Amino acid sequence: MSTQRRPFPFHEFEPKWQEYWVATGAFRAANPGDADFDGSKPKYYILDMFPYPSGDGLHVGHVEGYTATDILARFHRMQGFNVLHPMGWDAFGLPAEQYAIKTGQHPRETTARNIANFRSQLQAVGFSYDWDREVSTTDPGYFKWTQxxxxxxxxxxxxxxxxxxxxxxxxxxxxxxxxxxxxxxxxxxxxxxxxxxxxxxxxxxxxxxxxxxxxxxxxxxxxxxxxxxxxxxxLIEGLDGLDWPEGIKLLQRNWIGRSEGAVVVFREEAGGAEIEVFTTRPDTLFGATYMILSPEHPLVEKITTDAQRGDIDAYRVAVASKSDLDRTELNKEKSGVFTGAYAINPVNGERIPIWIADYVLMGYGTGAIMAVPVHDERDFEFAQKFGLPVREVVKPSEAVDGFFSGDGVAVNSGFLDGLSTAEAKRSITAWLEERNIGRGMVNYKLRxxxxxxxxxxxxxxxxxxxxxxxxxxxxxxxxxxxxxxxxxxxxxxxxxxxxxxxxxxxxxxxxxxxxxxxxxxAGSCWYYLRFCDPENGMRFVGEGPDRYWMGRSGQPGGVDLYIGGTEHAVLHLLYARFWHKVLFDLGHLTTPEPFQRLVNQGMILGPDGQKMSKSRGNVITPDAVIEDYGADSLRLYEMFMGPLEQMKPWSMKGVEGVHRFLARVWRLAMEEDQEGEWVVSSALADVPMTPAQARVAHATIKKVTEDMRGLAFNTAISQMMVFTNEFVNASPRPLESLKILLPLLSPFAPHLAEELWQRLGFEGAASSQSWPVHNESLLVDNEVELAVQVNGKVRDRLVVARDASKEAIEEAARSSVKVLEAVGGGAIVKVIVVPGKLVNVVVK
RNA sequence: GCCGGCGUGGCGAAAUGGCAGACGCAAGGGACUUAAAAUCCCUUUUCGCGAAAGCGGAGUGCGGGUUCGAGUCCCGCCGCCGGCACCA
Known part of the structure; x- marks a missing residue:
């Protein structure tokens, strides 16, 4: 785009407002104890997953989540909340150190440079962070508390x-x-x-x-x-009280991997050593036909017979030298070696061979299993390969080939016969506990x-x-x-x-x-706490700030809304919850969970529909977009692209579209004079809105407000476009319309809203107005148009009074010529009237 | 393999079980202009009939079902994306 001619002078007023906001500390959040703290205001803590300040700078994908939180932060300020909206740097870690080693510069220097770059990039987007609270995990004043x-x-x-x-x-x-x-x-x-x-x-x-x-x-x-x-x-229980996407909760539950079962003690025949196995199916104990120890199991050494020792040692060496990659590749084929030893099944005294195999992991359960080949896929494969015996002990409701790992009825199982799987589990566990040769047990995959x-x-x-x-x-x-x-x-x-x-x-x-x-x-496990009280030299977070910012009556989580990518669904979020719970237990915090509501923004793909990467050369930076179209256009497009949670490709044409919209908003208020200077539009007048205009204006207030709660920014912007289309050709143009639109727009396009507010000579700042409230009575017309369907197909339209009775509507529909034509010779079975929407005439 | 999520115009997408395609992009046509850019107006799911206003049929990945009515709910498939992957 040519630099001489822009549809509106964003390149002048955007930096102006950004400097003004930084210079006046416009978005500083007061803490309990501060002179200007107003304890009567409700708090709203809205947090981004803070970035790792890489040498490449931000790309437009980072900006998506940050824009969403910024819009909500500004919205809540206008609704009278005390808003905590901070930003900082997760700056320790491998990439900085790798880069430092490569270039010979100290990571402290490169990190400082990257942070300065990230900060100026963020400020150029006009984010309303409270920069007084900026923290870096690499700052000794910060990591003192990590330690x-x-x-x-x-x-x-x-x-x-x-x-x-x-x-x-x-x-x-x-x-x-x-x-x-x-x-x-x-x-x-x-x-x-x-x-x-x-x-x-x-x-x-x-x-x-x-x-x-x-x-x-x-x-x-x-x-x-x-x-x-x-x-x-x-950590599993705590998830219940959180407003997180169910998918993310499930991911965490699966990662923790709770499973209920029992430990059963087998005895090795020759030496009498006790071998504990963990099983989730103690009801299949009668079906155990062999046993497997992990190759790393300490008892392997003791029980292996001299005849088998050579094979066993060779196998153990082979397994030990395998990398994880080799191990997964070899997973396709089961492998294992017989130890020469036998164990006695405590429930029936049977003598079963003991093997070792690398599909049994030392790190889970007891590192030993009993194998019940018909009722476990892995054991089944193993038994097939090595010709080990199988015995059915659970009868499925329908016959199946191969193995069956579902629930059924116990058979060939002595005193368990006839019991359902659930009953058999209870019965055998009690039996084992009575004899002190086993007990119920819960295991976790989490390490x-x-x-x-x-x-x-x-x-x-x-x-x-x-x-x-x-x-x-x-x-x-x-x-x-x-x-x-x-x-x-x-x-x-x-x-x-x-x-x-x-x-x-x-x-x-x-x-x-x-x-x-x-x-x-480590550093990212608790940064959200430090933001509450970043200067505190006596405590990692002061008690007052913790109680105020993290407190929530009745709800477990402190941060009201946390937005970031799914890549942190398990690790960061689980680690942070863990630390938080420890600090809570020890009495240092007031809430049991850190993050009440979590939203994952979707990835932004390159214009080619591929994941953005330097090697593909499809990376879009915010700097480039701001240069050509301005920060407001960048912000607006990020949100207009589609639902926040969804993955979506970038389109510069799309940016131009929202840029044109902002230009139309600009021209609602401004026009060019003879000299080409922007002056307040002569079409503006202090006249009331027409009923149609008022309807659009108030519908917009309603829609934008509702969409804020649902984070549906794309449809909120659509509605503001509808508003603008309604007014752009109006003459005279009611000044009042801009008093409504500009505050609504200001969280999305804060620079433009502020500039126009000032140029129109309105009082105060657009961003400090209280949020508009719609008047429901202005939304409804006295007449409404209904669709008239015959068997679900629209055949006619009907204009009726808003408060017309169902009977009157039905009568009008029945007498419609088009309806009668469509009905033809058929008999009208019934007529369904949905007031304000449609009529459906059902014909047989 | 198991667990999630998603399939709607040429594209990004809208749609409390109630008129599918709002809003934007792209495309085509027009106005303004010496010309262009910018701006404004119109058309644009698709097929058939029509000079046109219009009329009729089909249509939300595929196949069934529930319902007066399904993009939306239920059952069974297919495809794409993400996570986990011998966890006994």
Whole structure:
């Protein structure tokens, strides 16, 4: 677009208002205790998932969610809420460090530069963030409290009796280190040689690192772990009270993976060792024809017979060397080896062979299973391959081929015969418990959270090692800041880069610092809390601000609306909920859940319908759109494209469309004079709206207001277009119409609304008007047009008085010539009248 | 394989069980202009009949069903997208 000629001078007034908003602190939210705090106002906390400030800058996909929250933030301010709408930076993590290593610059410098770029990009869109509350996870004033929260975890345990996190002081056992919520364990972990770090399971995709796509191998290492599994049940239960998409709740439930069953104790025949298996189908115990231990199971060593030892050892070595990728690839074919040992089935004394196989995982249940081939697909495949016996113990209601894993009636099962699956489960579990050879048990797929990274650019642990034991630093020693190092490259071994800072590592004569750092998730686990009280030097969040901003009478979640991408559906949201619950249990917070309402915005695709990426060259940046069409057009198009939650492709033609709409709004108020200067339109007059105009105006107020609640911004914008189309050719044009439209438009296109409001000489600012309220009585016409259908097909139209009786409408329909024609010789069976909508004449 | 979500014009999309396609894009025609841009007006789901106003038929991925009436509810398929993937 030519720079000389624009349909309206957005390039002049947009920067003007942006500077004005920053300079006047227009969107500052007052905190409890501030001089200008008004406690009578209801609060509204609306939050975006804060970005990772990459070197590439924002693209239009980021801006979608941010625009939605900004519109709602502005809307709620106009409705009299005290609105908390903050922004910050999730700035620790791998990409910054990789970039730093590549370019030789310190990540602190590149991070600062990226943040400055992101901030100016966001300000150019005109977002109404309270910039006084900006935080970065890399700021020592921030991560001091991330470390403090780690100390809370370290100094707490989960008391199963109270089902709560409590101070470790209440633990009466001999070894507190065995129950802390933050603990050290020797774990087989995902070691990535190229990145020089260990990764969480979630950061490994198809056996490769999510960042960079490098191969990942398993090796045992000493790691910090967080005991999130203790909260599995609470994390499931807590979902019930949240206004989240059901799909996301389900994703979390599946991730936690609760399953109910029983542990059964088998005895090994020769040595008498007890082997516990976990099963969700204890009712099939009579059908167990063999048993499988995980190759890593500690008993394998003991029970393997000399004759089988060679095969077993070879298999175990093969399994151990497999990467995760190999393992999934080999999943198609079952493999395993007989140990030579036998176990005794406690329910019938039967002697069954014990095998090992890699489809049994050490990390789930007890690492051992009883195999019931007819009633489990995996066991069935295994039995087929190795010719192991099968026995049916559940009768399905209809005969099936192969295996059957559904519910039915127990058969060939002694005292269980004839019982339904549910009854049989209860009966056998009680039987096992009586004899002390088993018990009911609940298992979860969720694993504890691997919390350490062998990298430089992350929060150091507030931990020192002394005589081989870990010890927490005191709160007064926080923050623990990374030393300034010229060489922060990975060592190429699992030894973290911080180990190279010898002076820093040496804490005292006898103690050395922990050299691992925390994962990127750490800082984002609690940033929404810091936003409530970002300057607080005494506490991670003050009690007053927490109670006000996070408080909600009767509802569990504190943040009123949280918008972000689905990619964080499980990990970030689960980790944040976990930390929140711990802090809540320990009495530091007032709400049990962080986020009351969650909405996922859909992805914005490139103009080619493909996912935006640098390699495809289809990335659209907000900067380019703002340059050509302005920030208001960008905002409006982001919302006009379609429903927020939906995936949709970008179209510059679409941007032009909303840009034309804004130009029409501009010309509702302005016209060009002889010299080509914009002046207030001569068509404007202080006259009342016609009834038709009033109807459109009030319908627009109603529609926009309702659509705000449903986040249906696309249809709200459509309605404002209808409004504009109604008035654009009106002369005289009632000034009143703009007093209605501009406040409605101001959350969407704040610069334009503000500029016109000012030029028209209206009082105050458009954005500080109170939100318009529609007058229902102006919406209805005295006459309404009804469609008249015969057997569901429209045959005629009828104009009747708004309050016409059903009888009168039916009579009019029956006497319509067109209806009579359509009815022909048929008999009218009945007539359905829907007042204000239609009439349907039913003919046989 | 299992679990979610989505299928509506040339395109993005609207539609408390009540007139399918609002609004926008694109396309075509017209007005204004020396000309263009911008702006404004008209047409635009599709097929048939008609010079036209209009008239008639079909139509929301496919096949059934419930209902006076289904894009919307129910059952069974197909396709696309996302998540999980030996979790006993």
């Amino acid at each position: 403090w929260i780690f100390l809370q975890l370290y100094n707490a345990w989960f008391n199963p009796a109270t089902r709560k996190a409590e101070s470790i002081a209440t633990y009466k056992g001999a070894d507190p280190d065995s129950v802390r919520l933050a603990y050290v364990a020797e774990m087989p972990v995902n070691w990535c040689p190229q990145l020089g770090t260990v990764l969480a399971n979630e950061e490994v995709v198809d056996g490769k690192s999510e960042v960079g796509g490098f191969p990942v191998e398993r090796r045992p290492l000493r790691q910090w772990m967080l005991r999130i599994t203790a909260f599995a049940e609470r 504890d959270w691997l919390f350490s990274r062998q990298r430089y650019w992350g929060e150091p642990f507030p931990i020192v090692w002394e005589g081989g034991r870990h010890r927490a630093l005191s709160e007064t020693e926080l923050p623990v800041v990374q030393p300034d190092m010229d060489d922060f490259k990975p060592t190429g071994t699992p030894e973290p880069p911080l180990s190279k800072a010898v002076d820093w590592v040496r804490y005292s004569e006898r103690a050395e610092r922990e050299t691992n750092t925390m994962p990127q998730w």
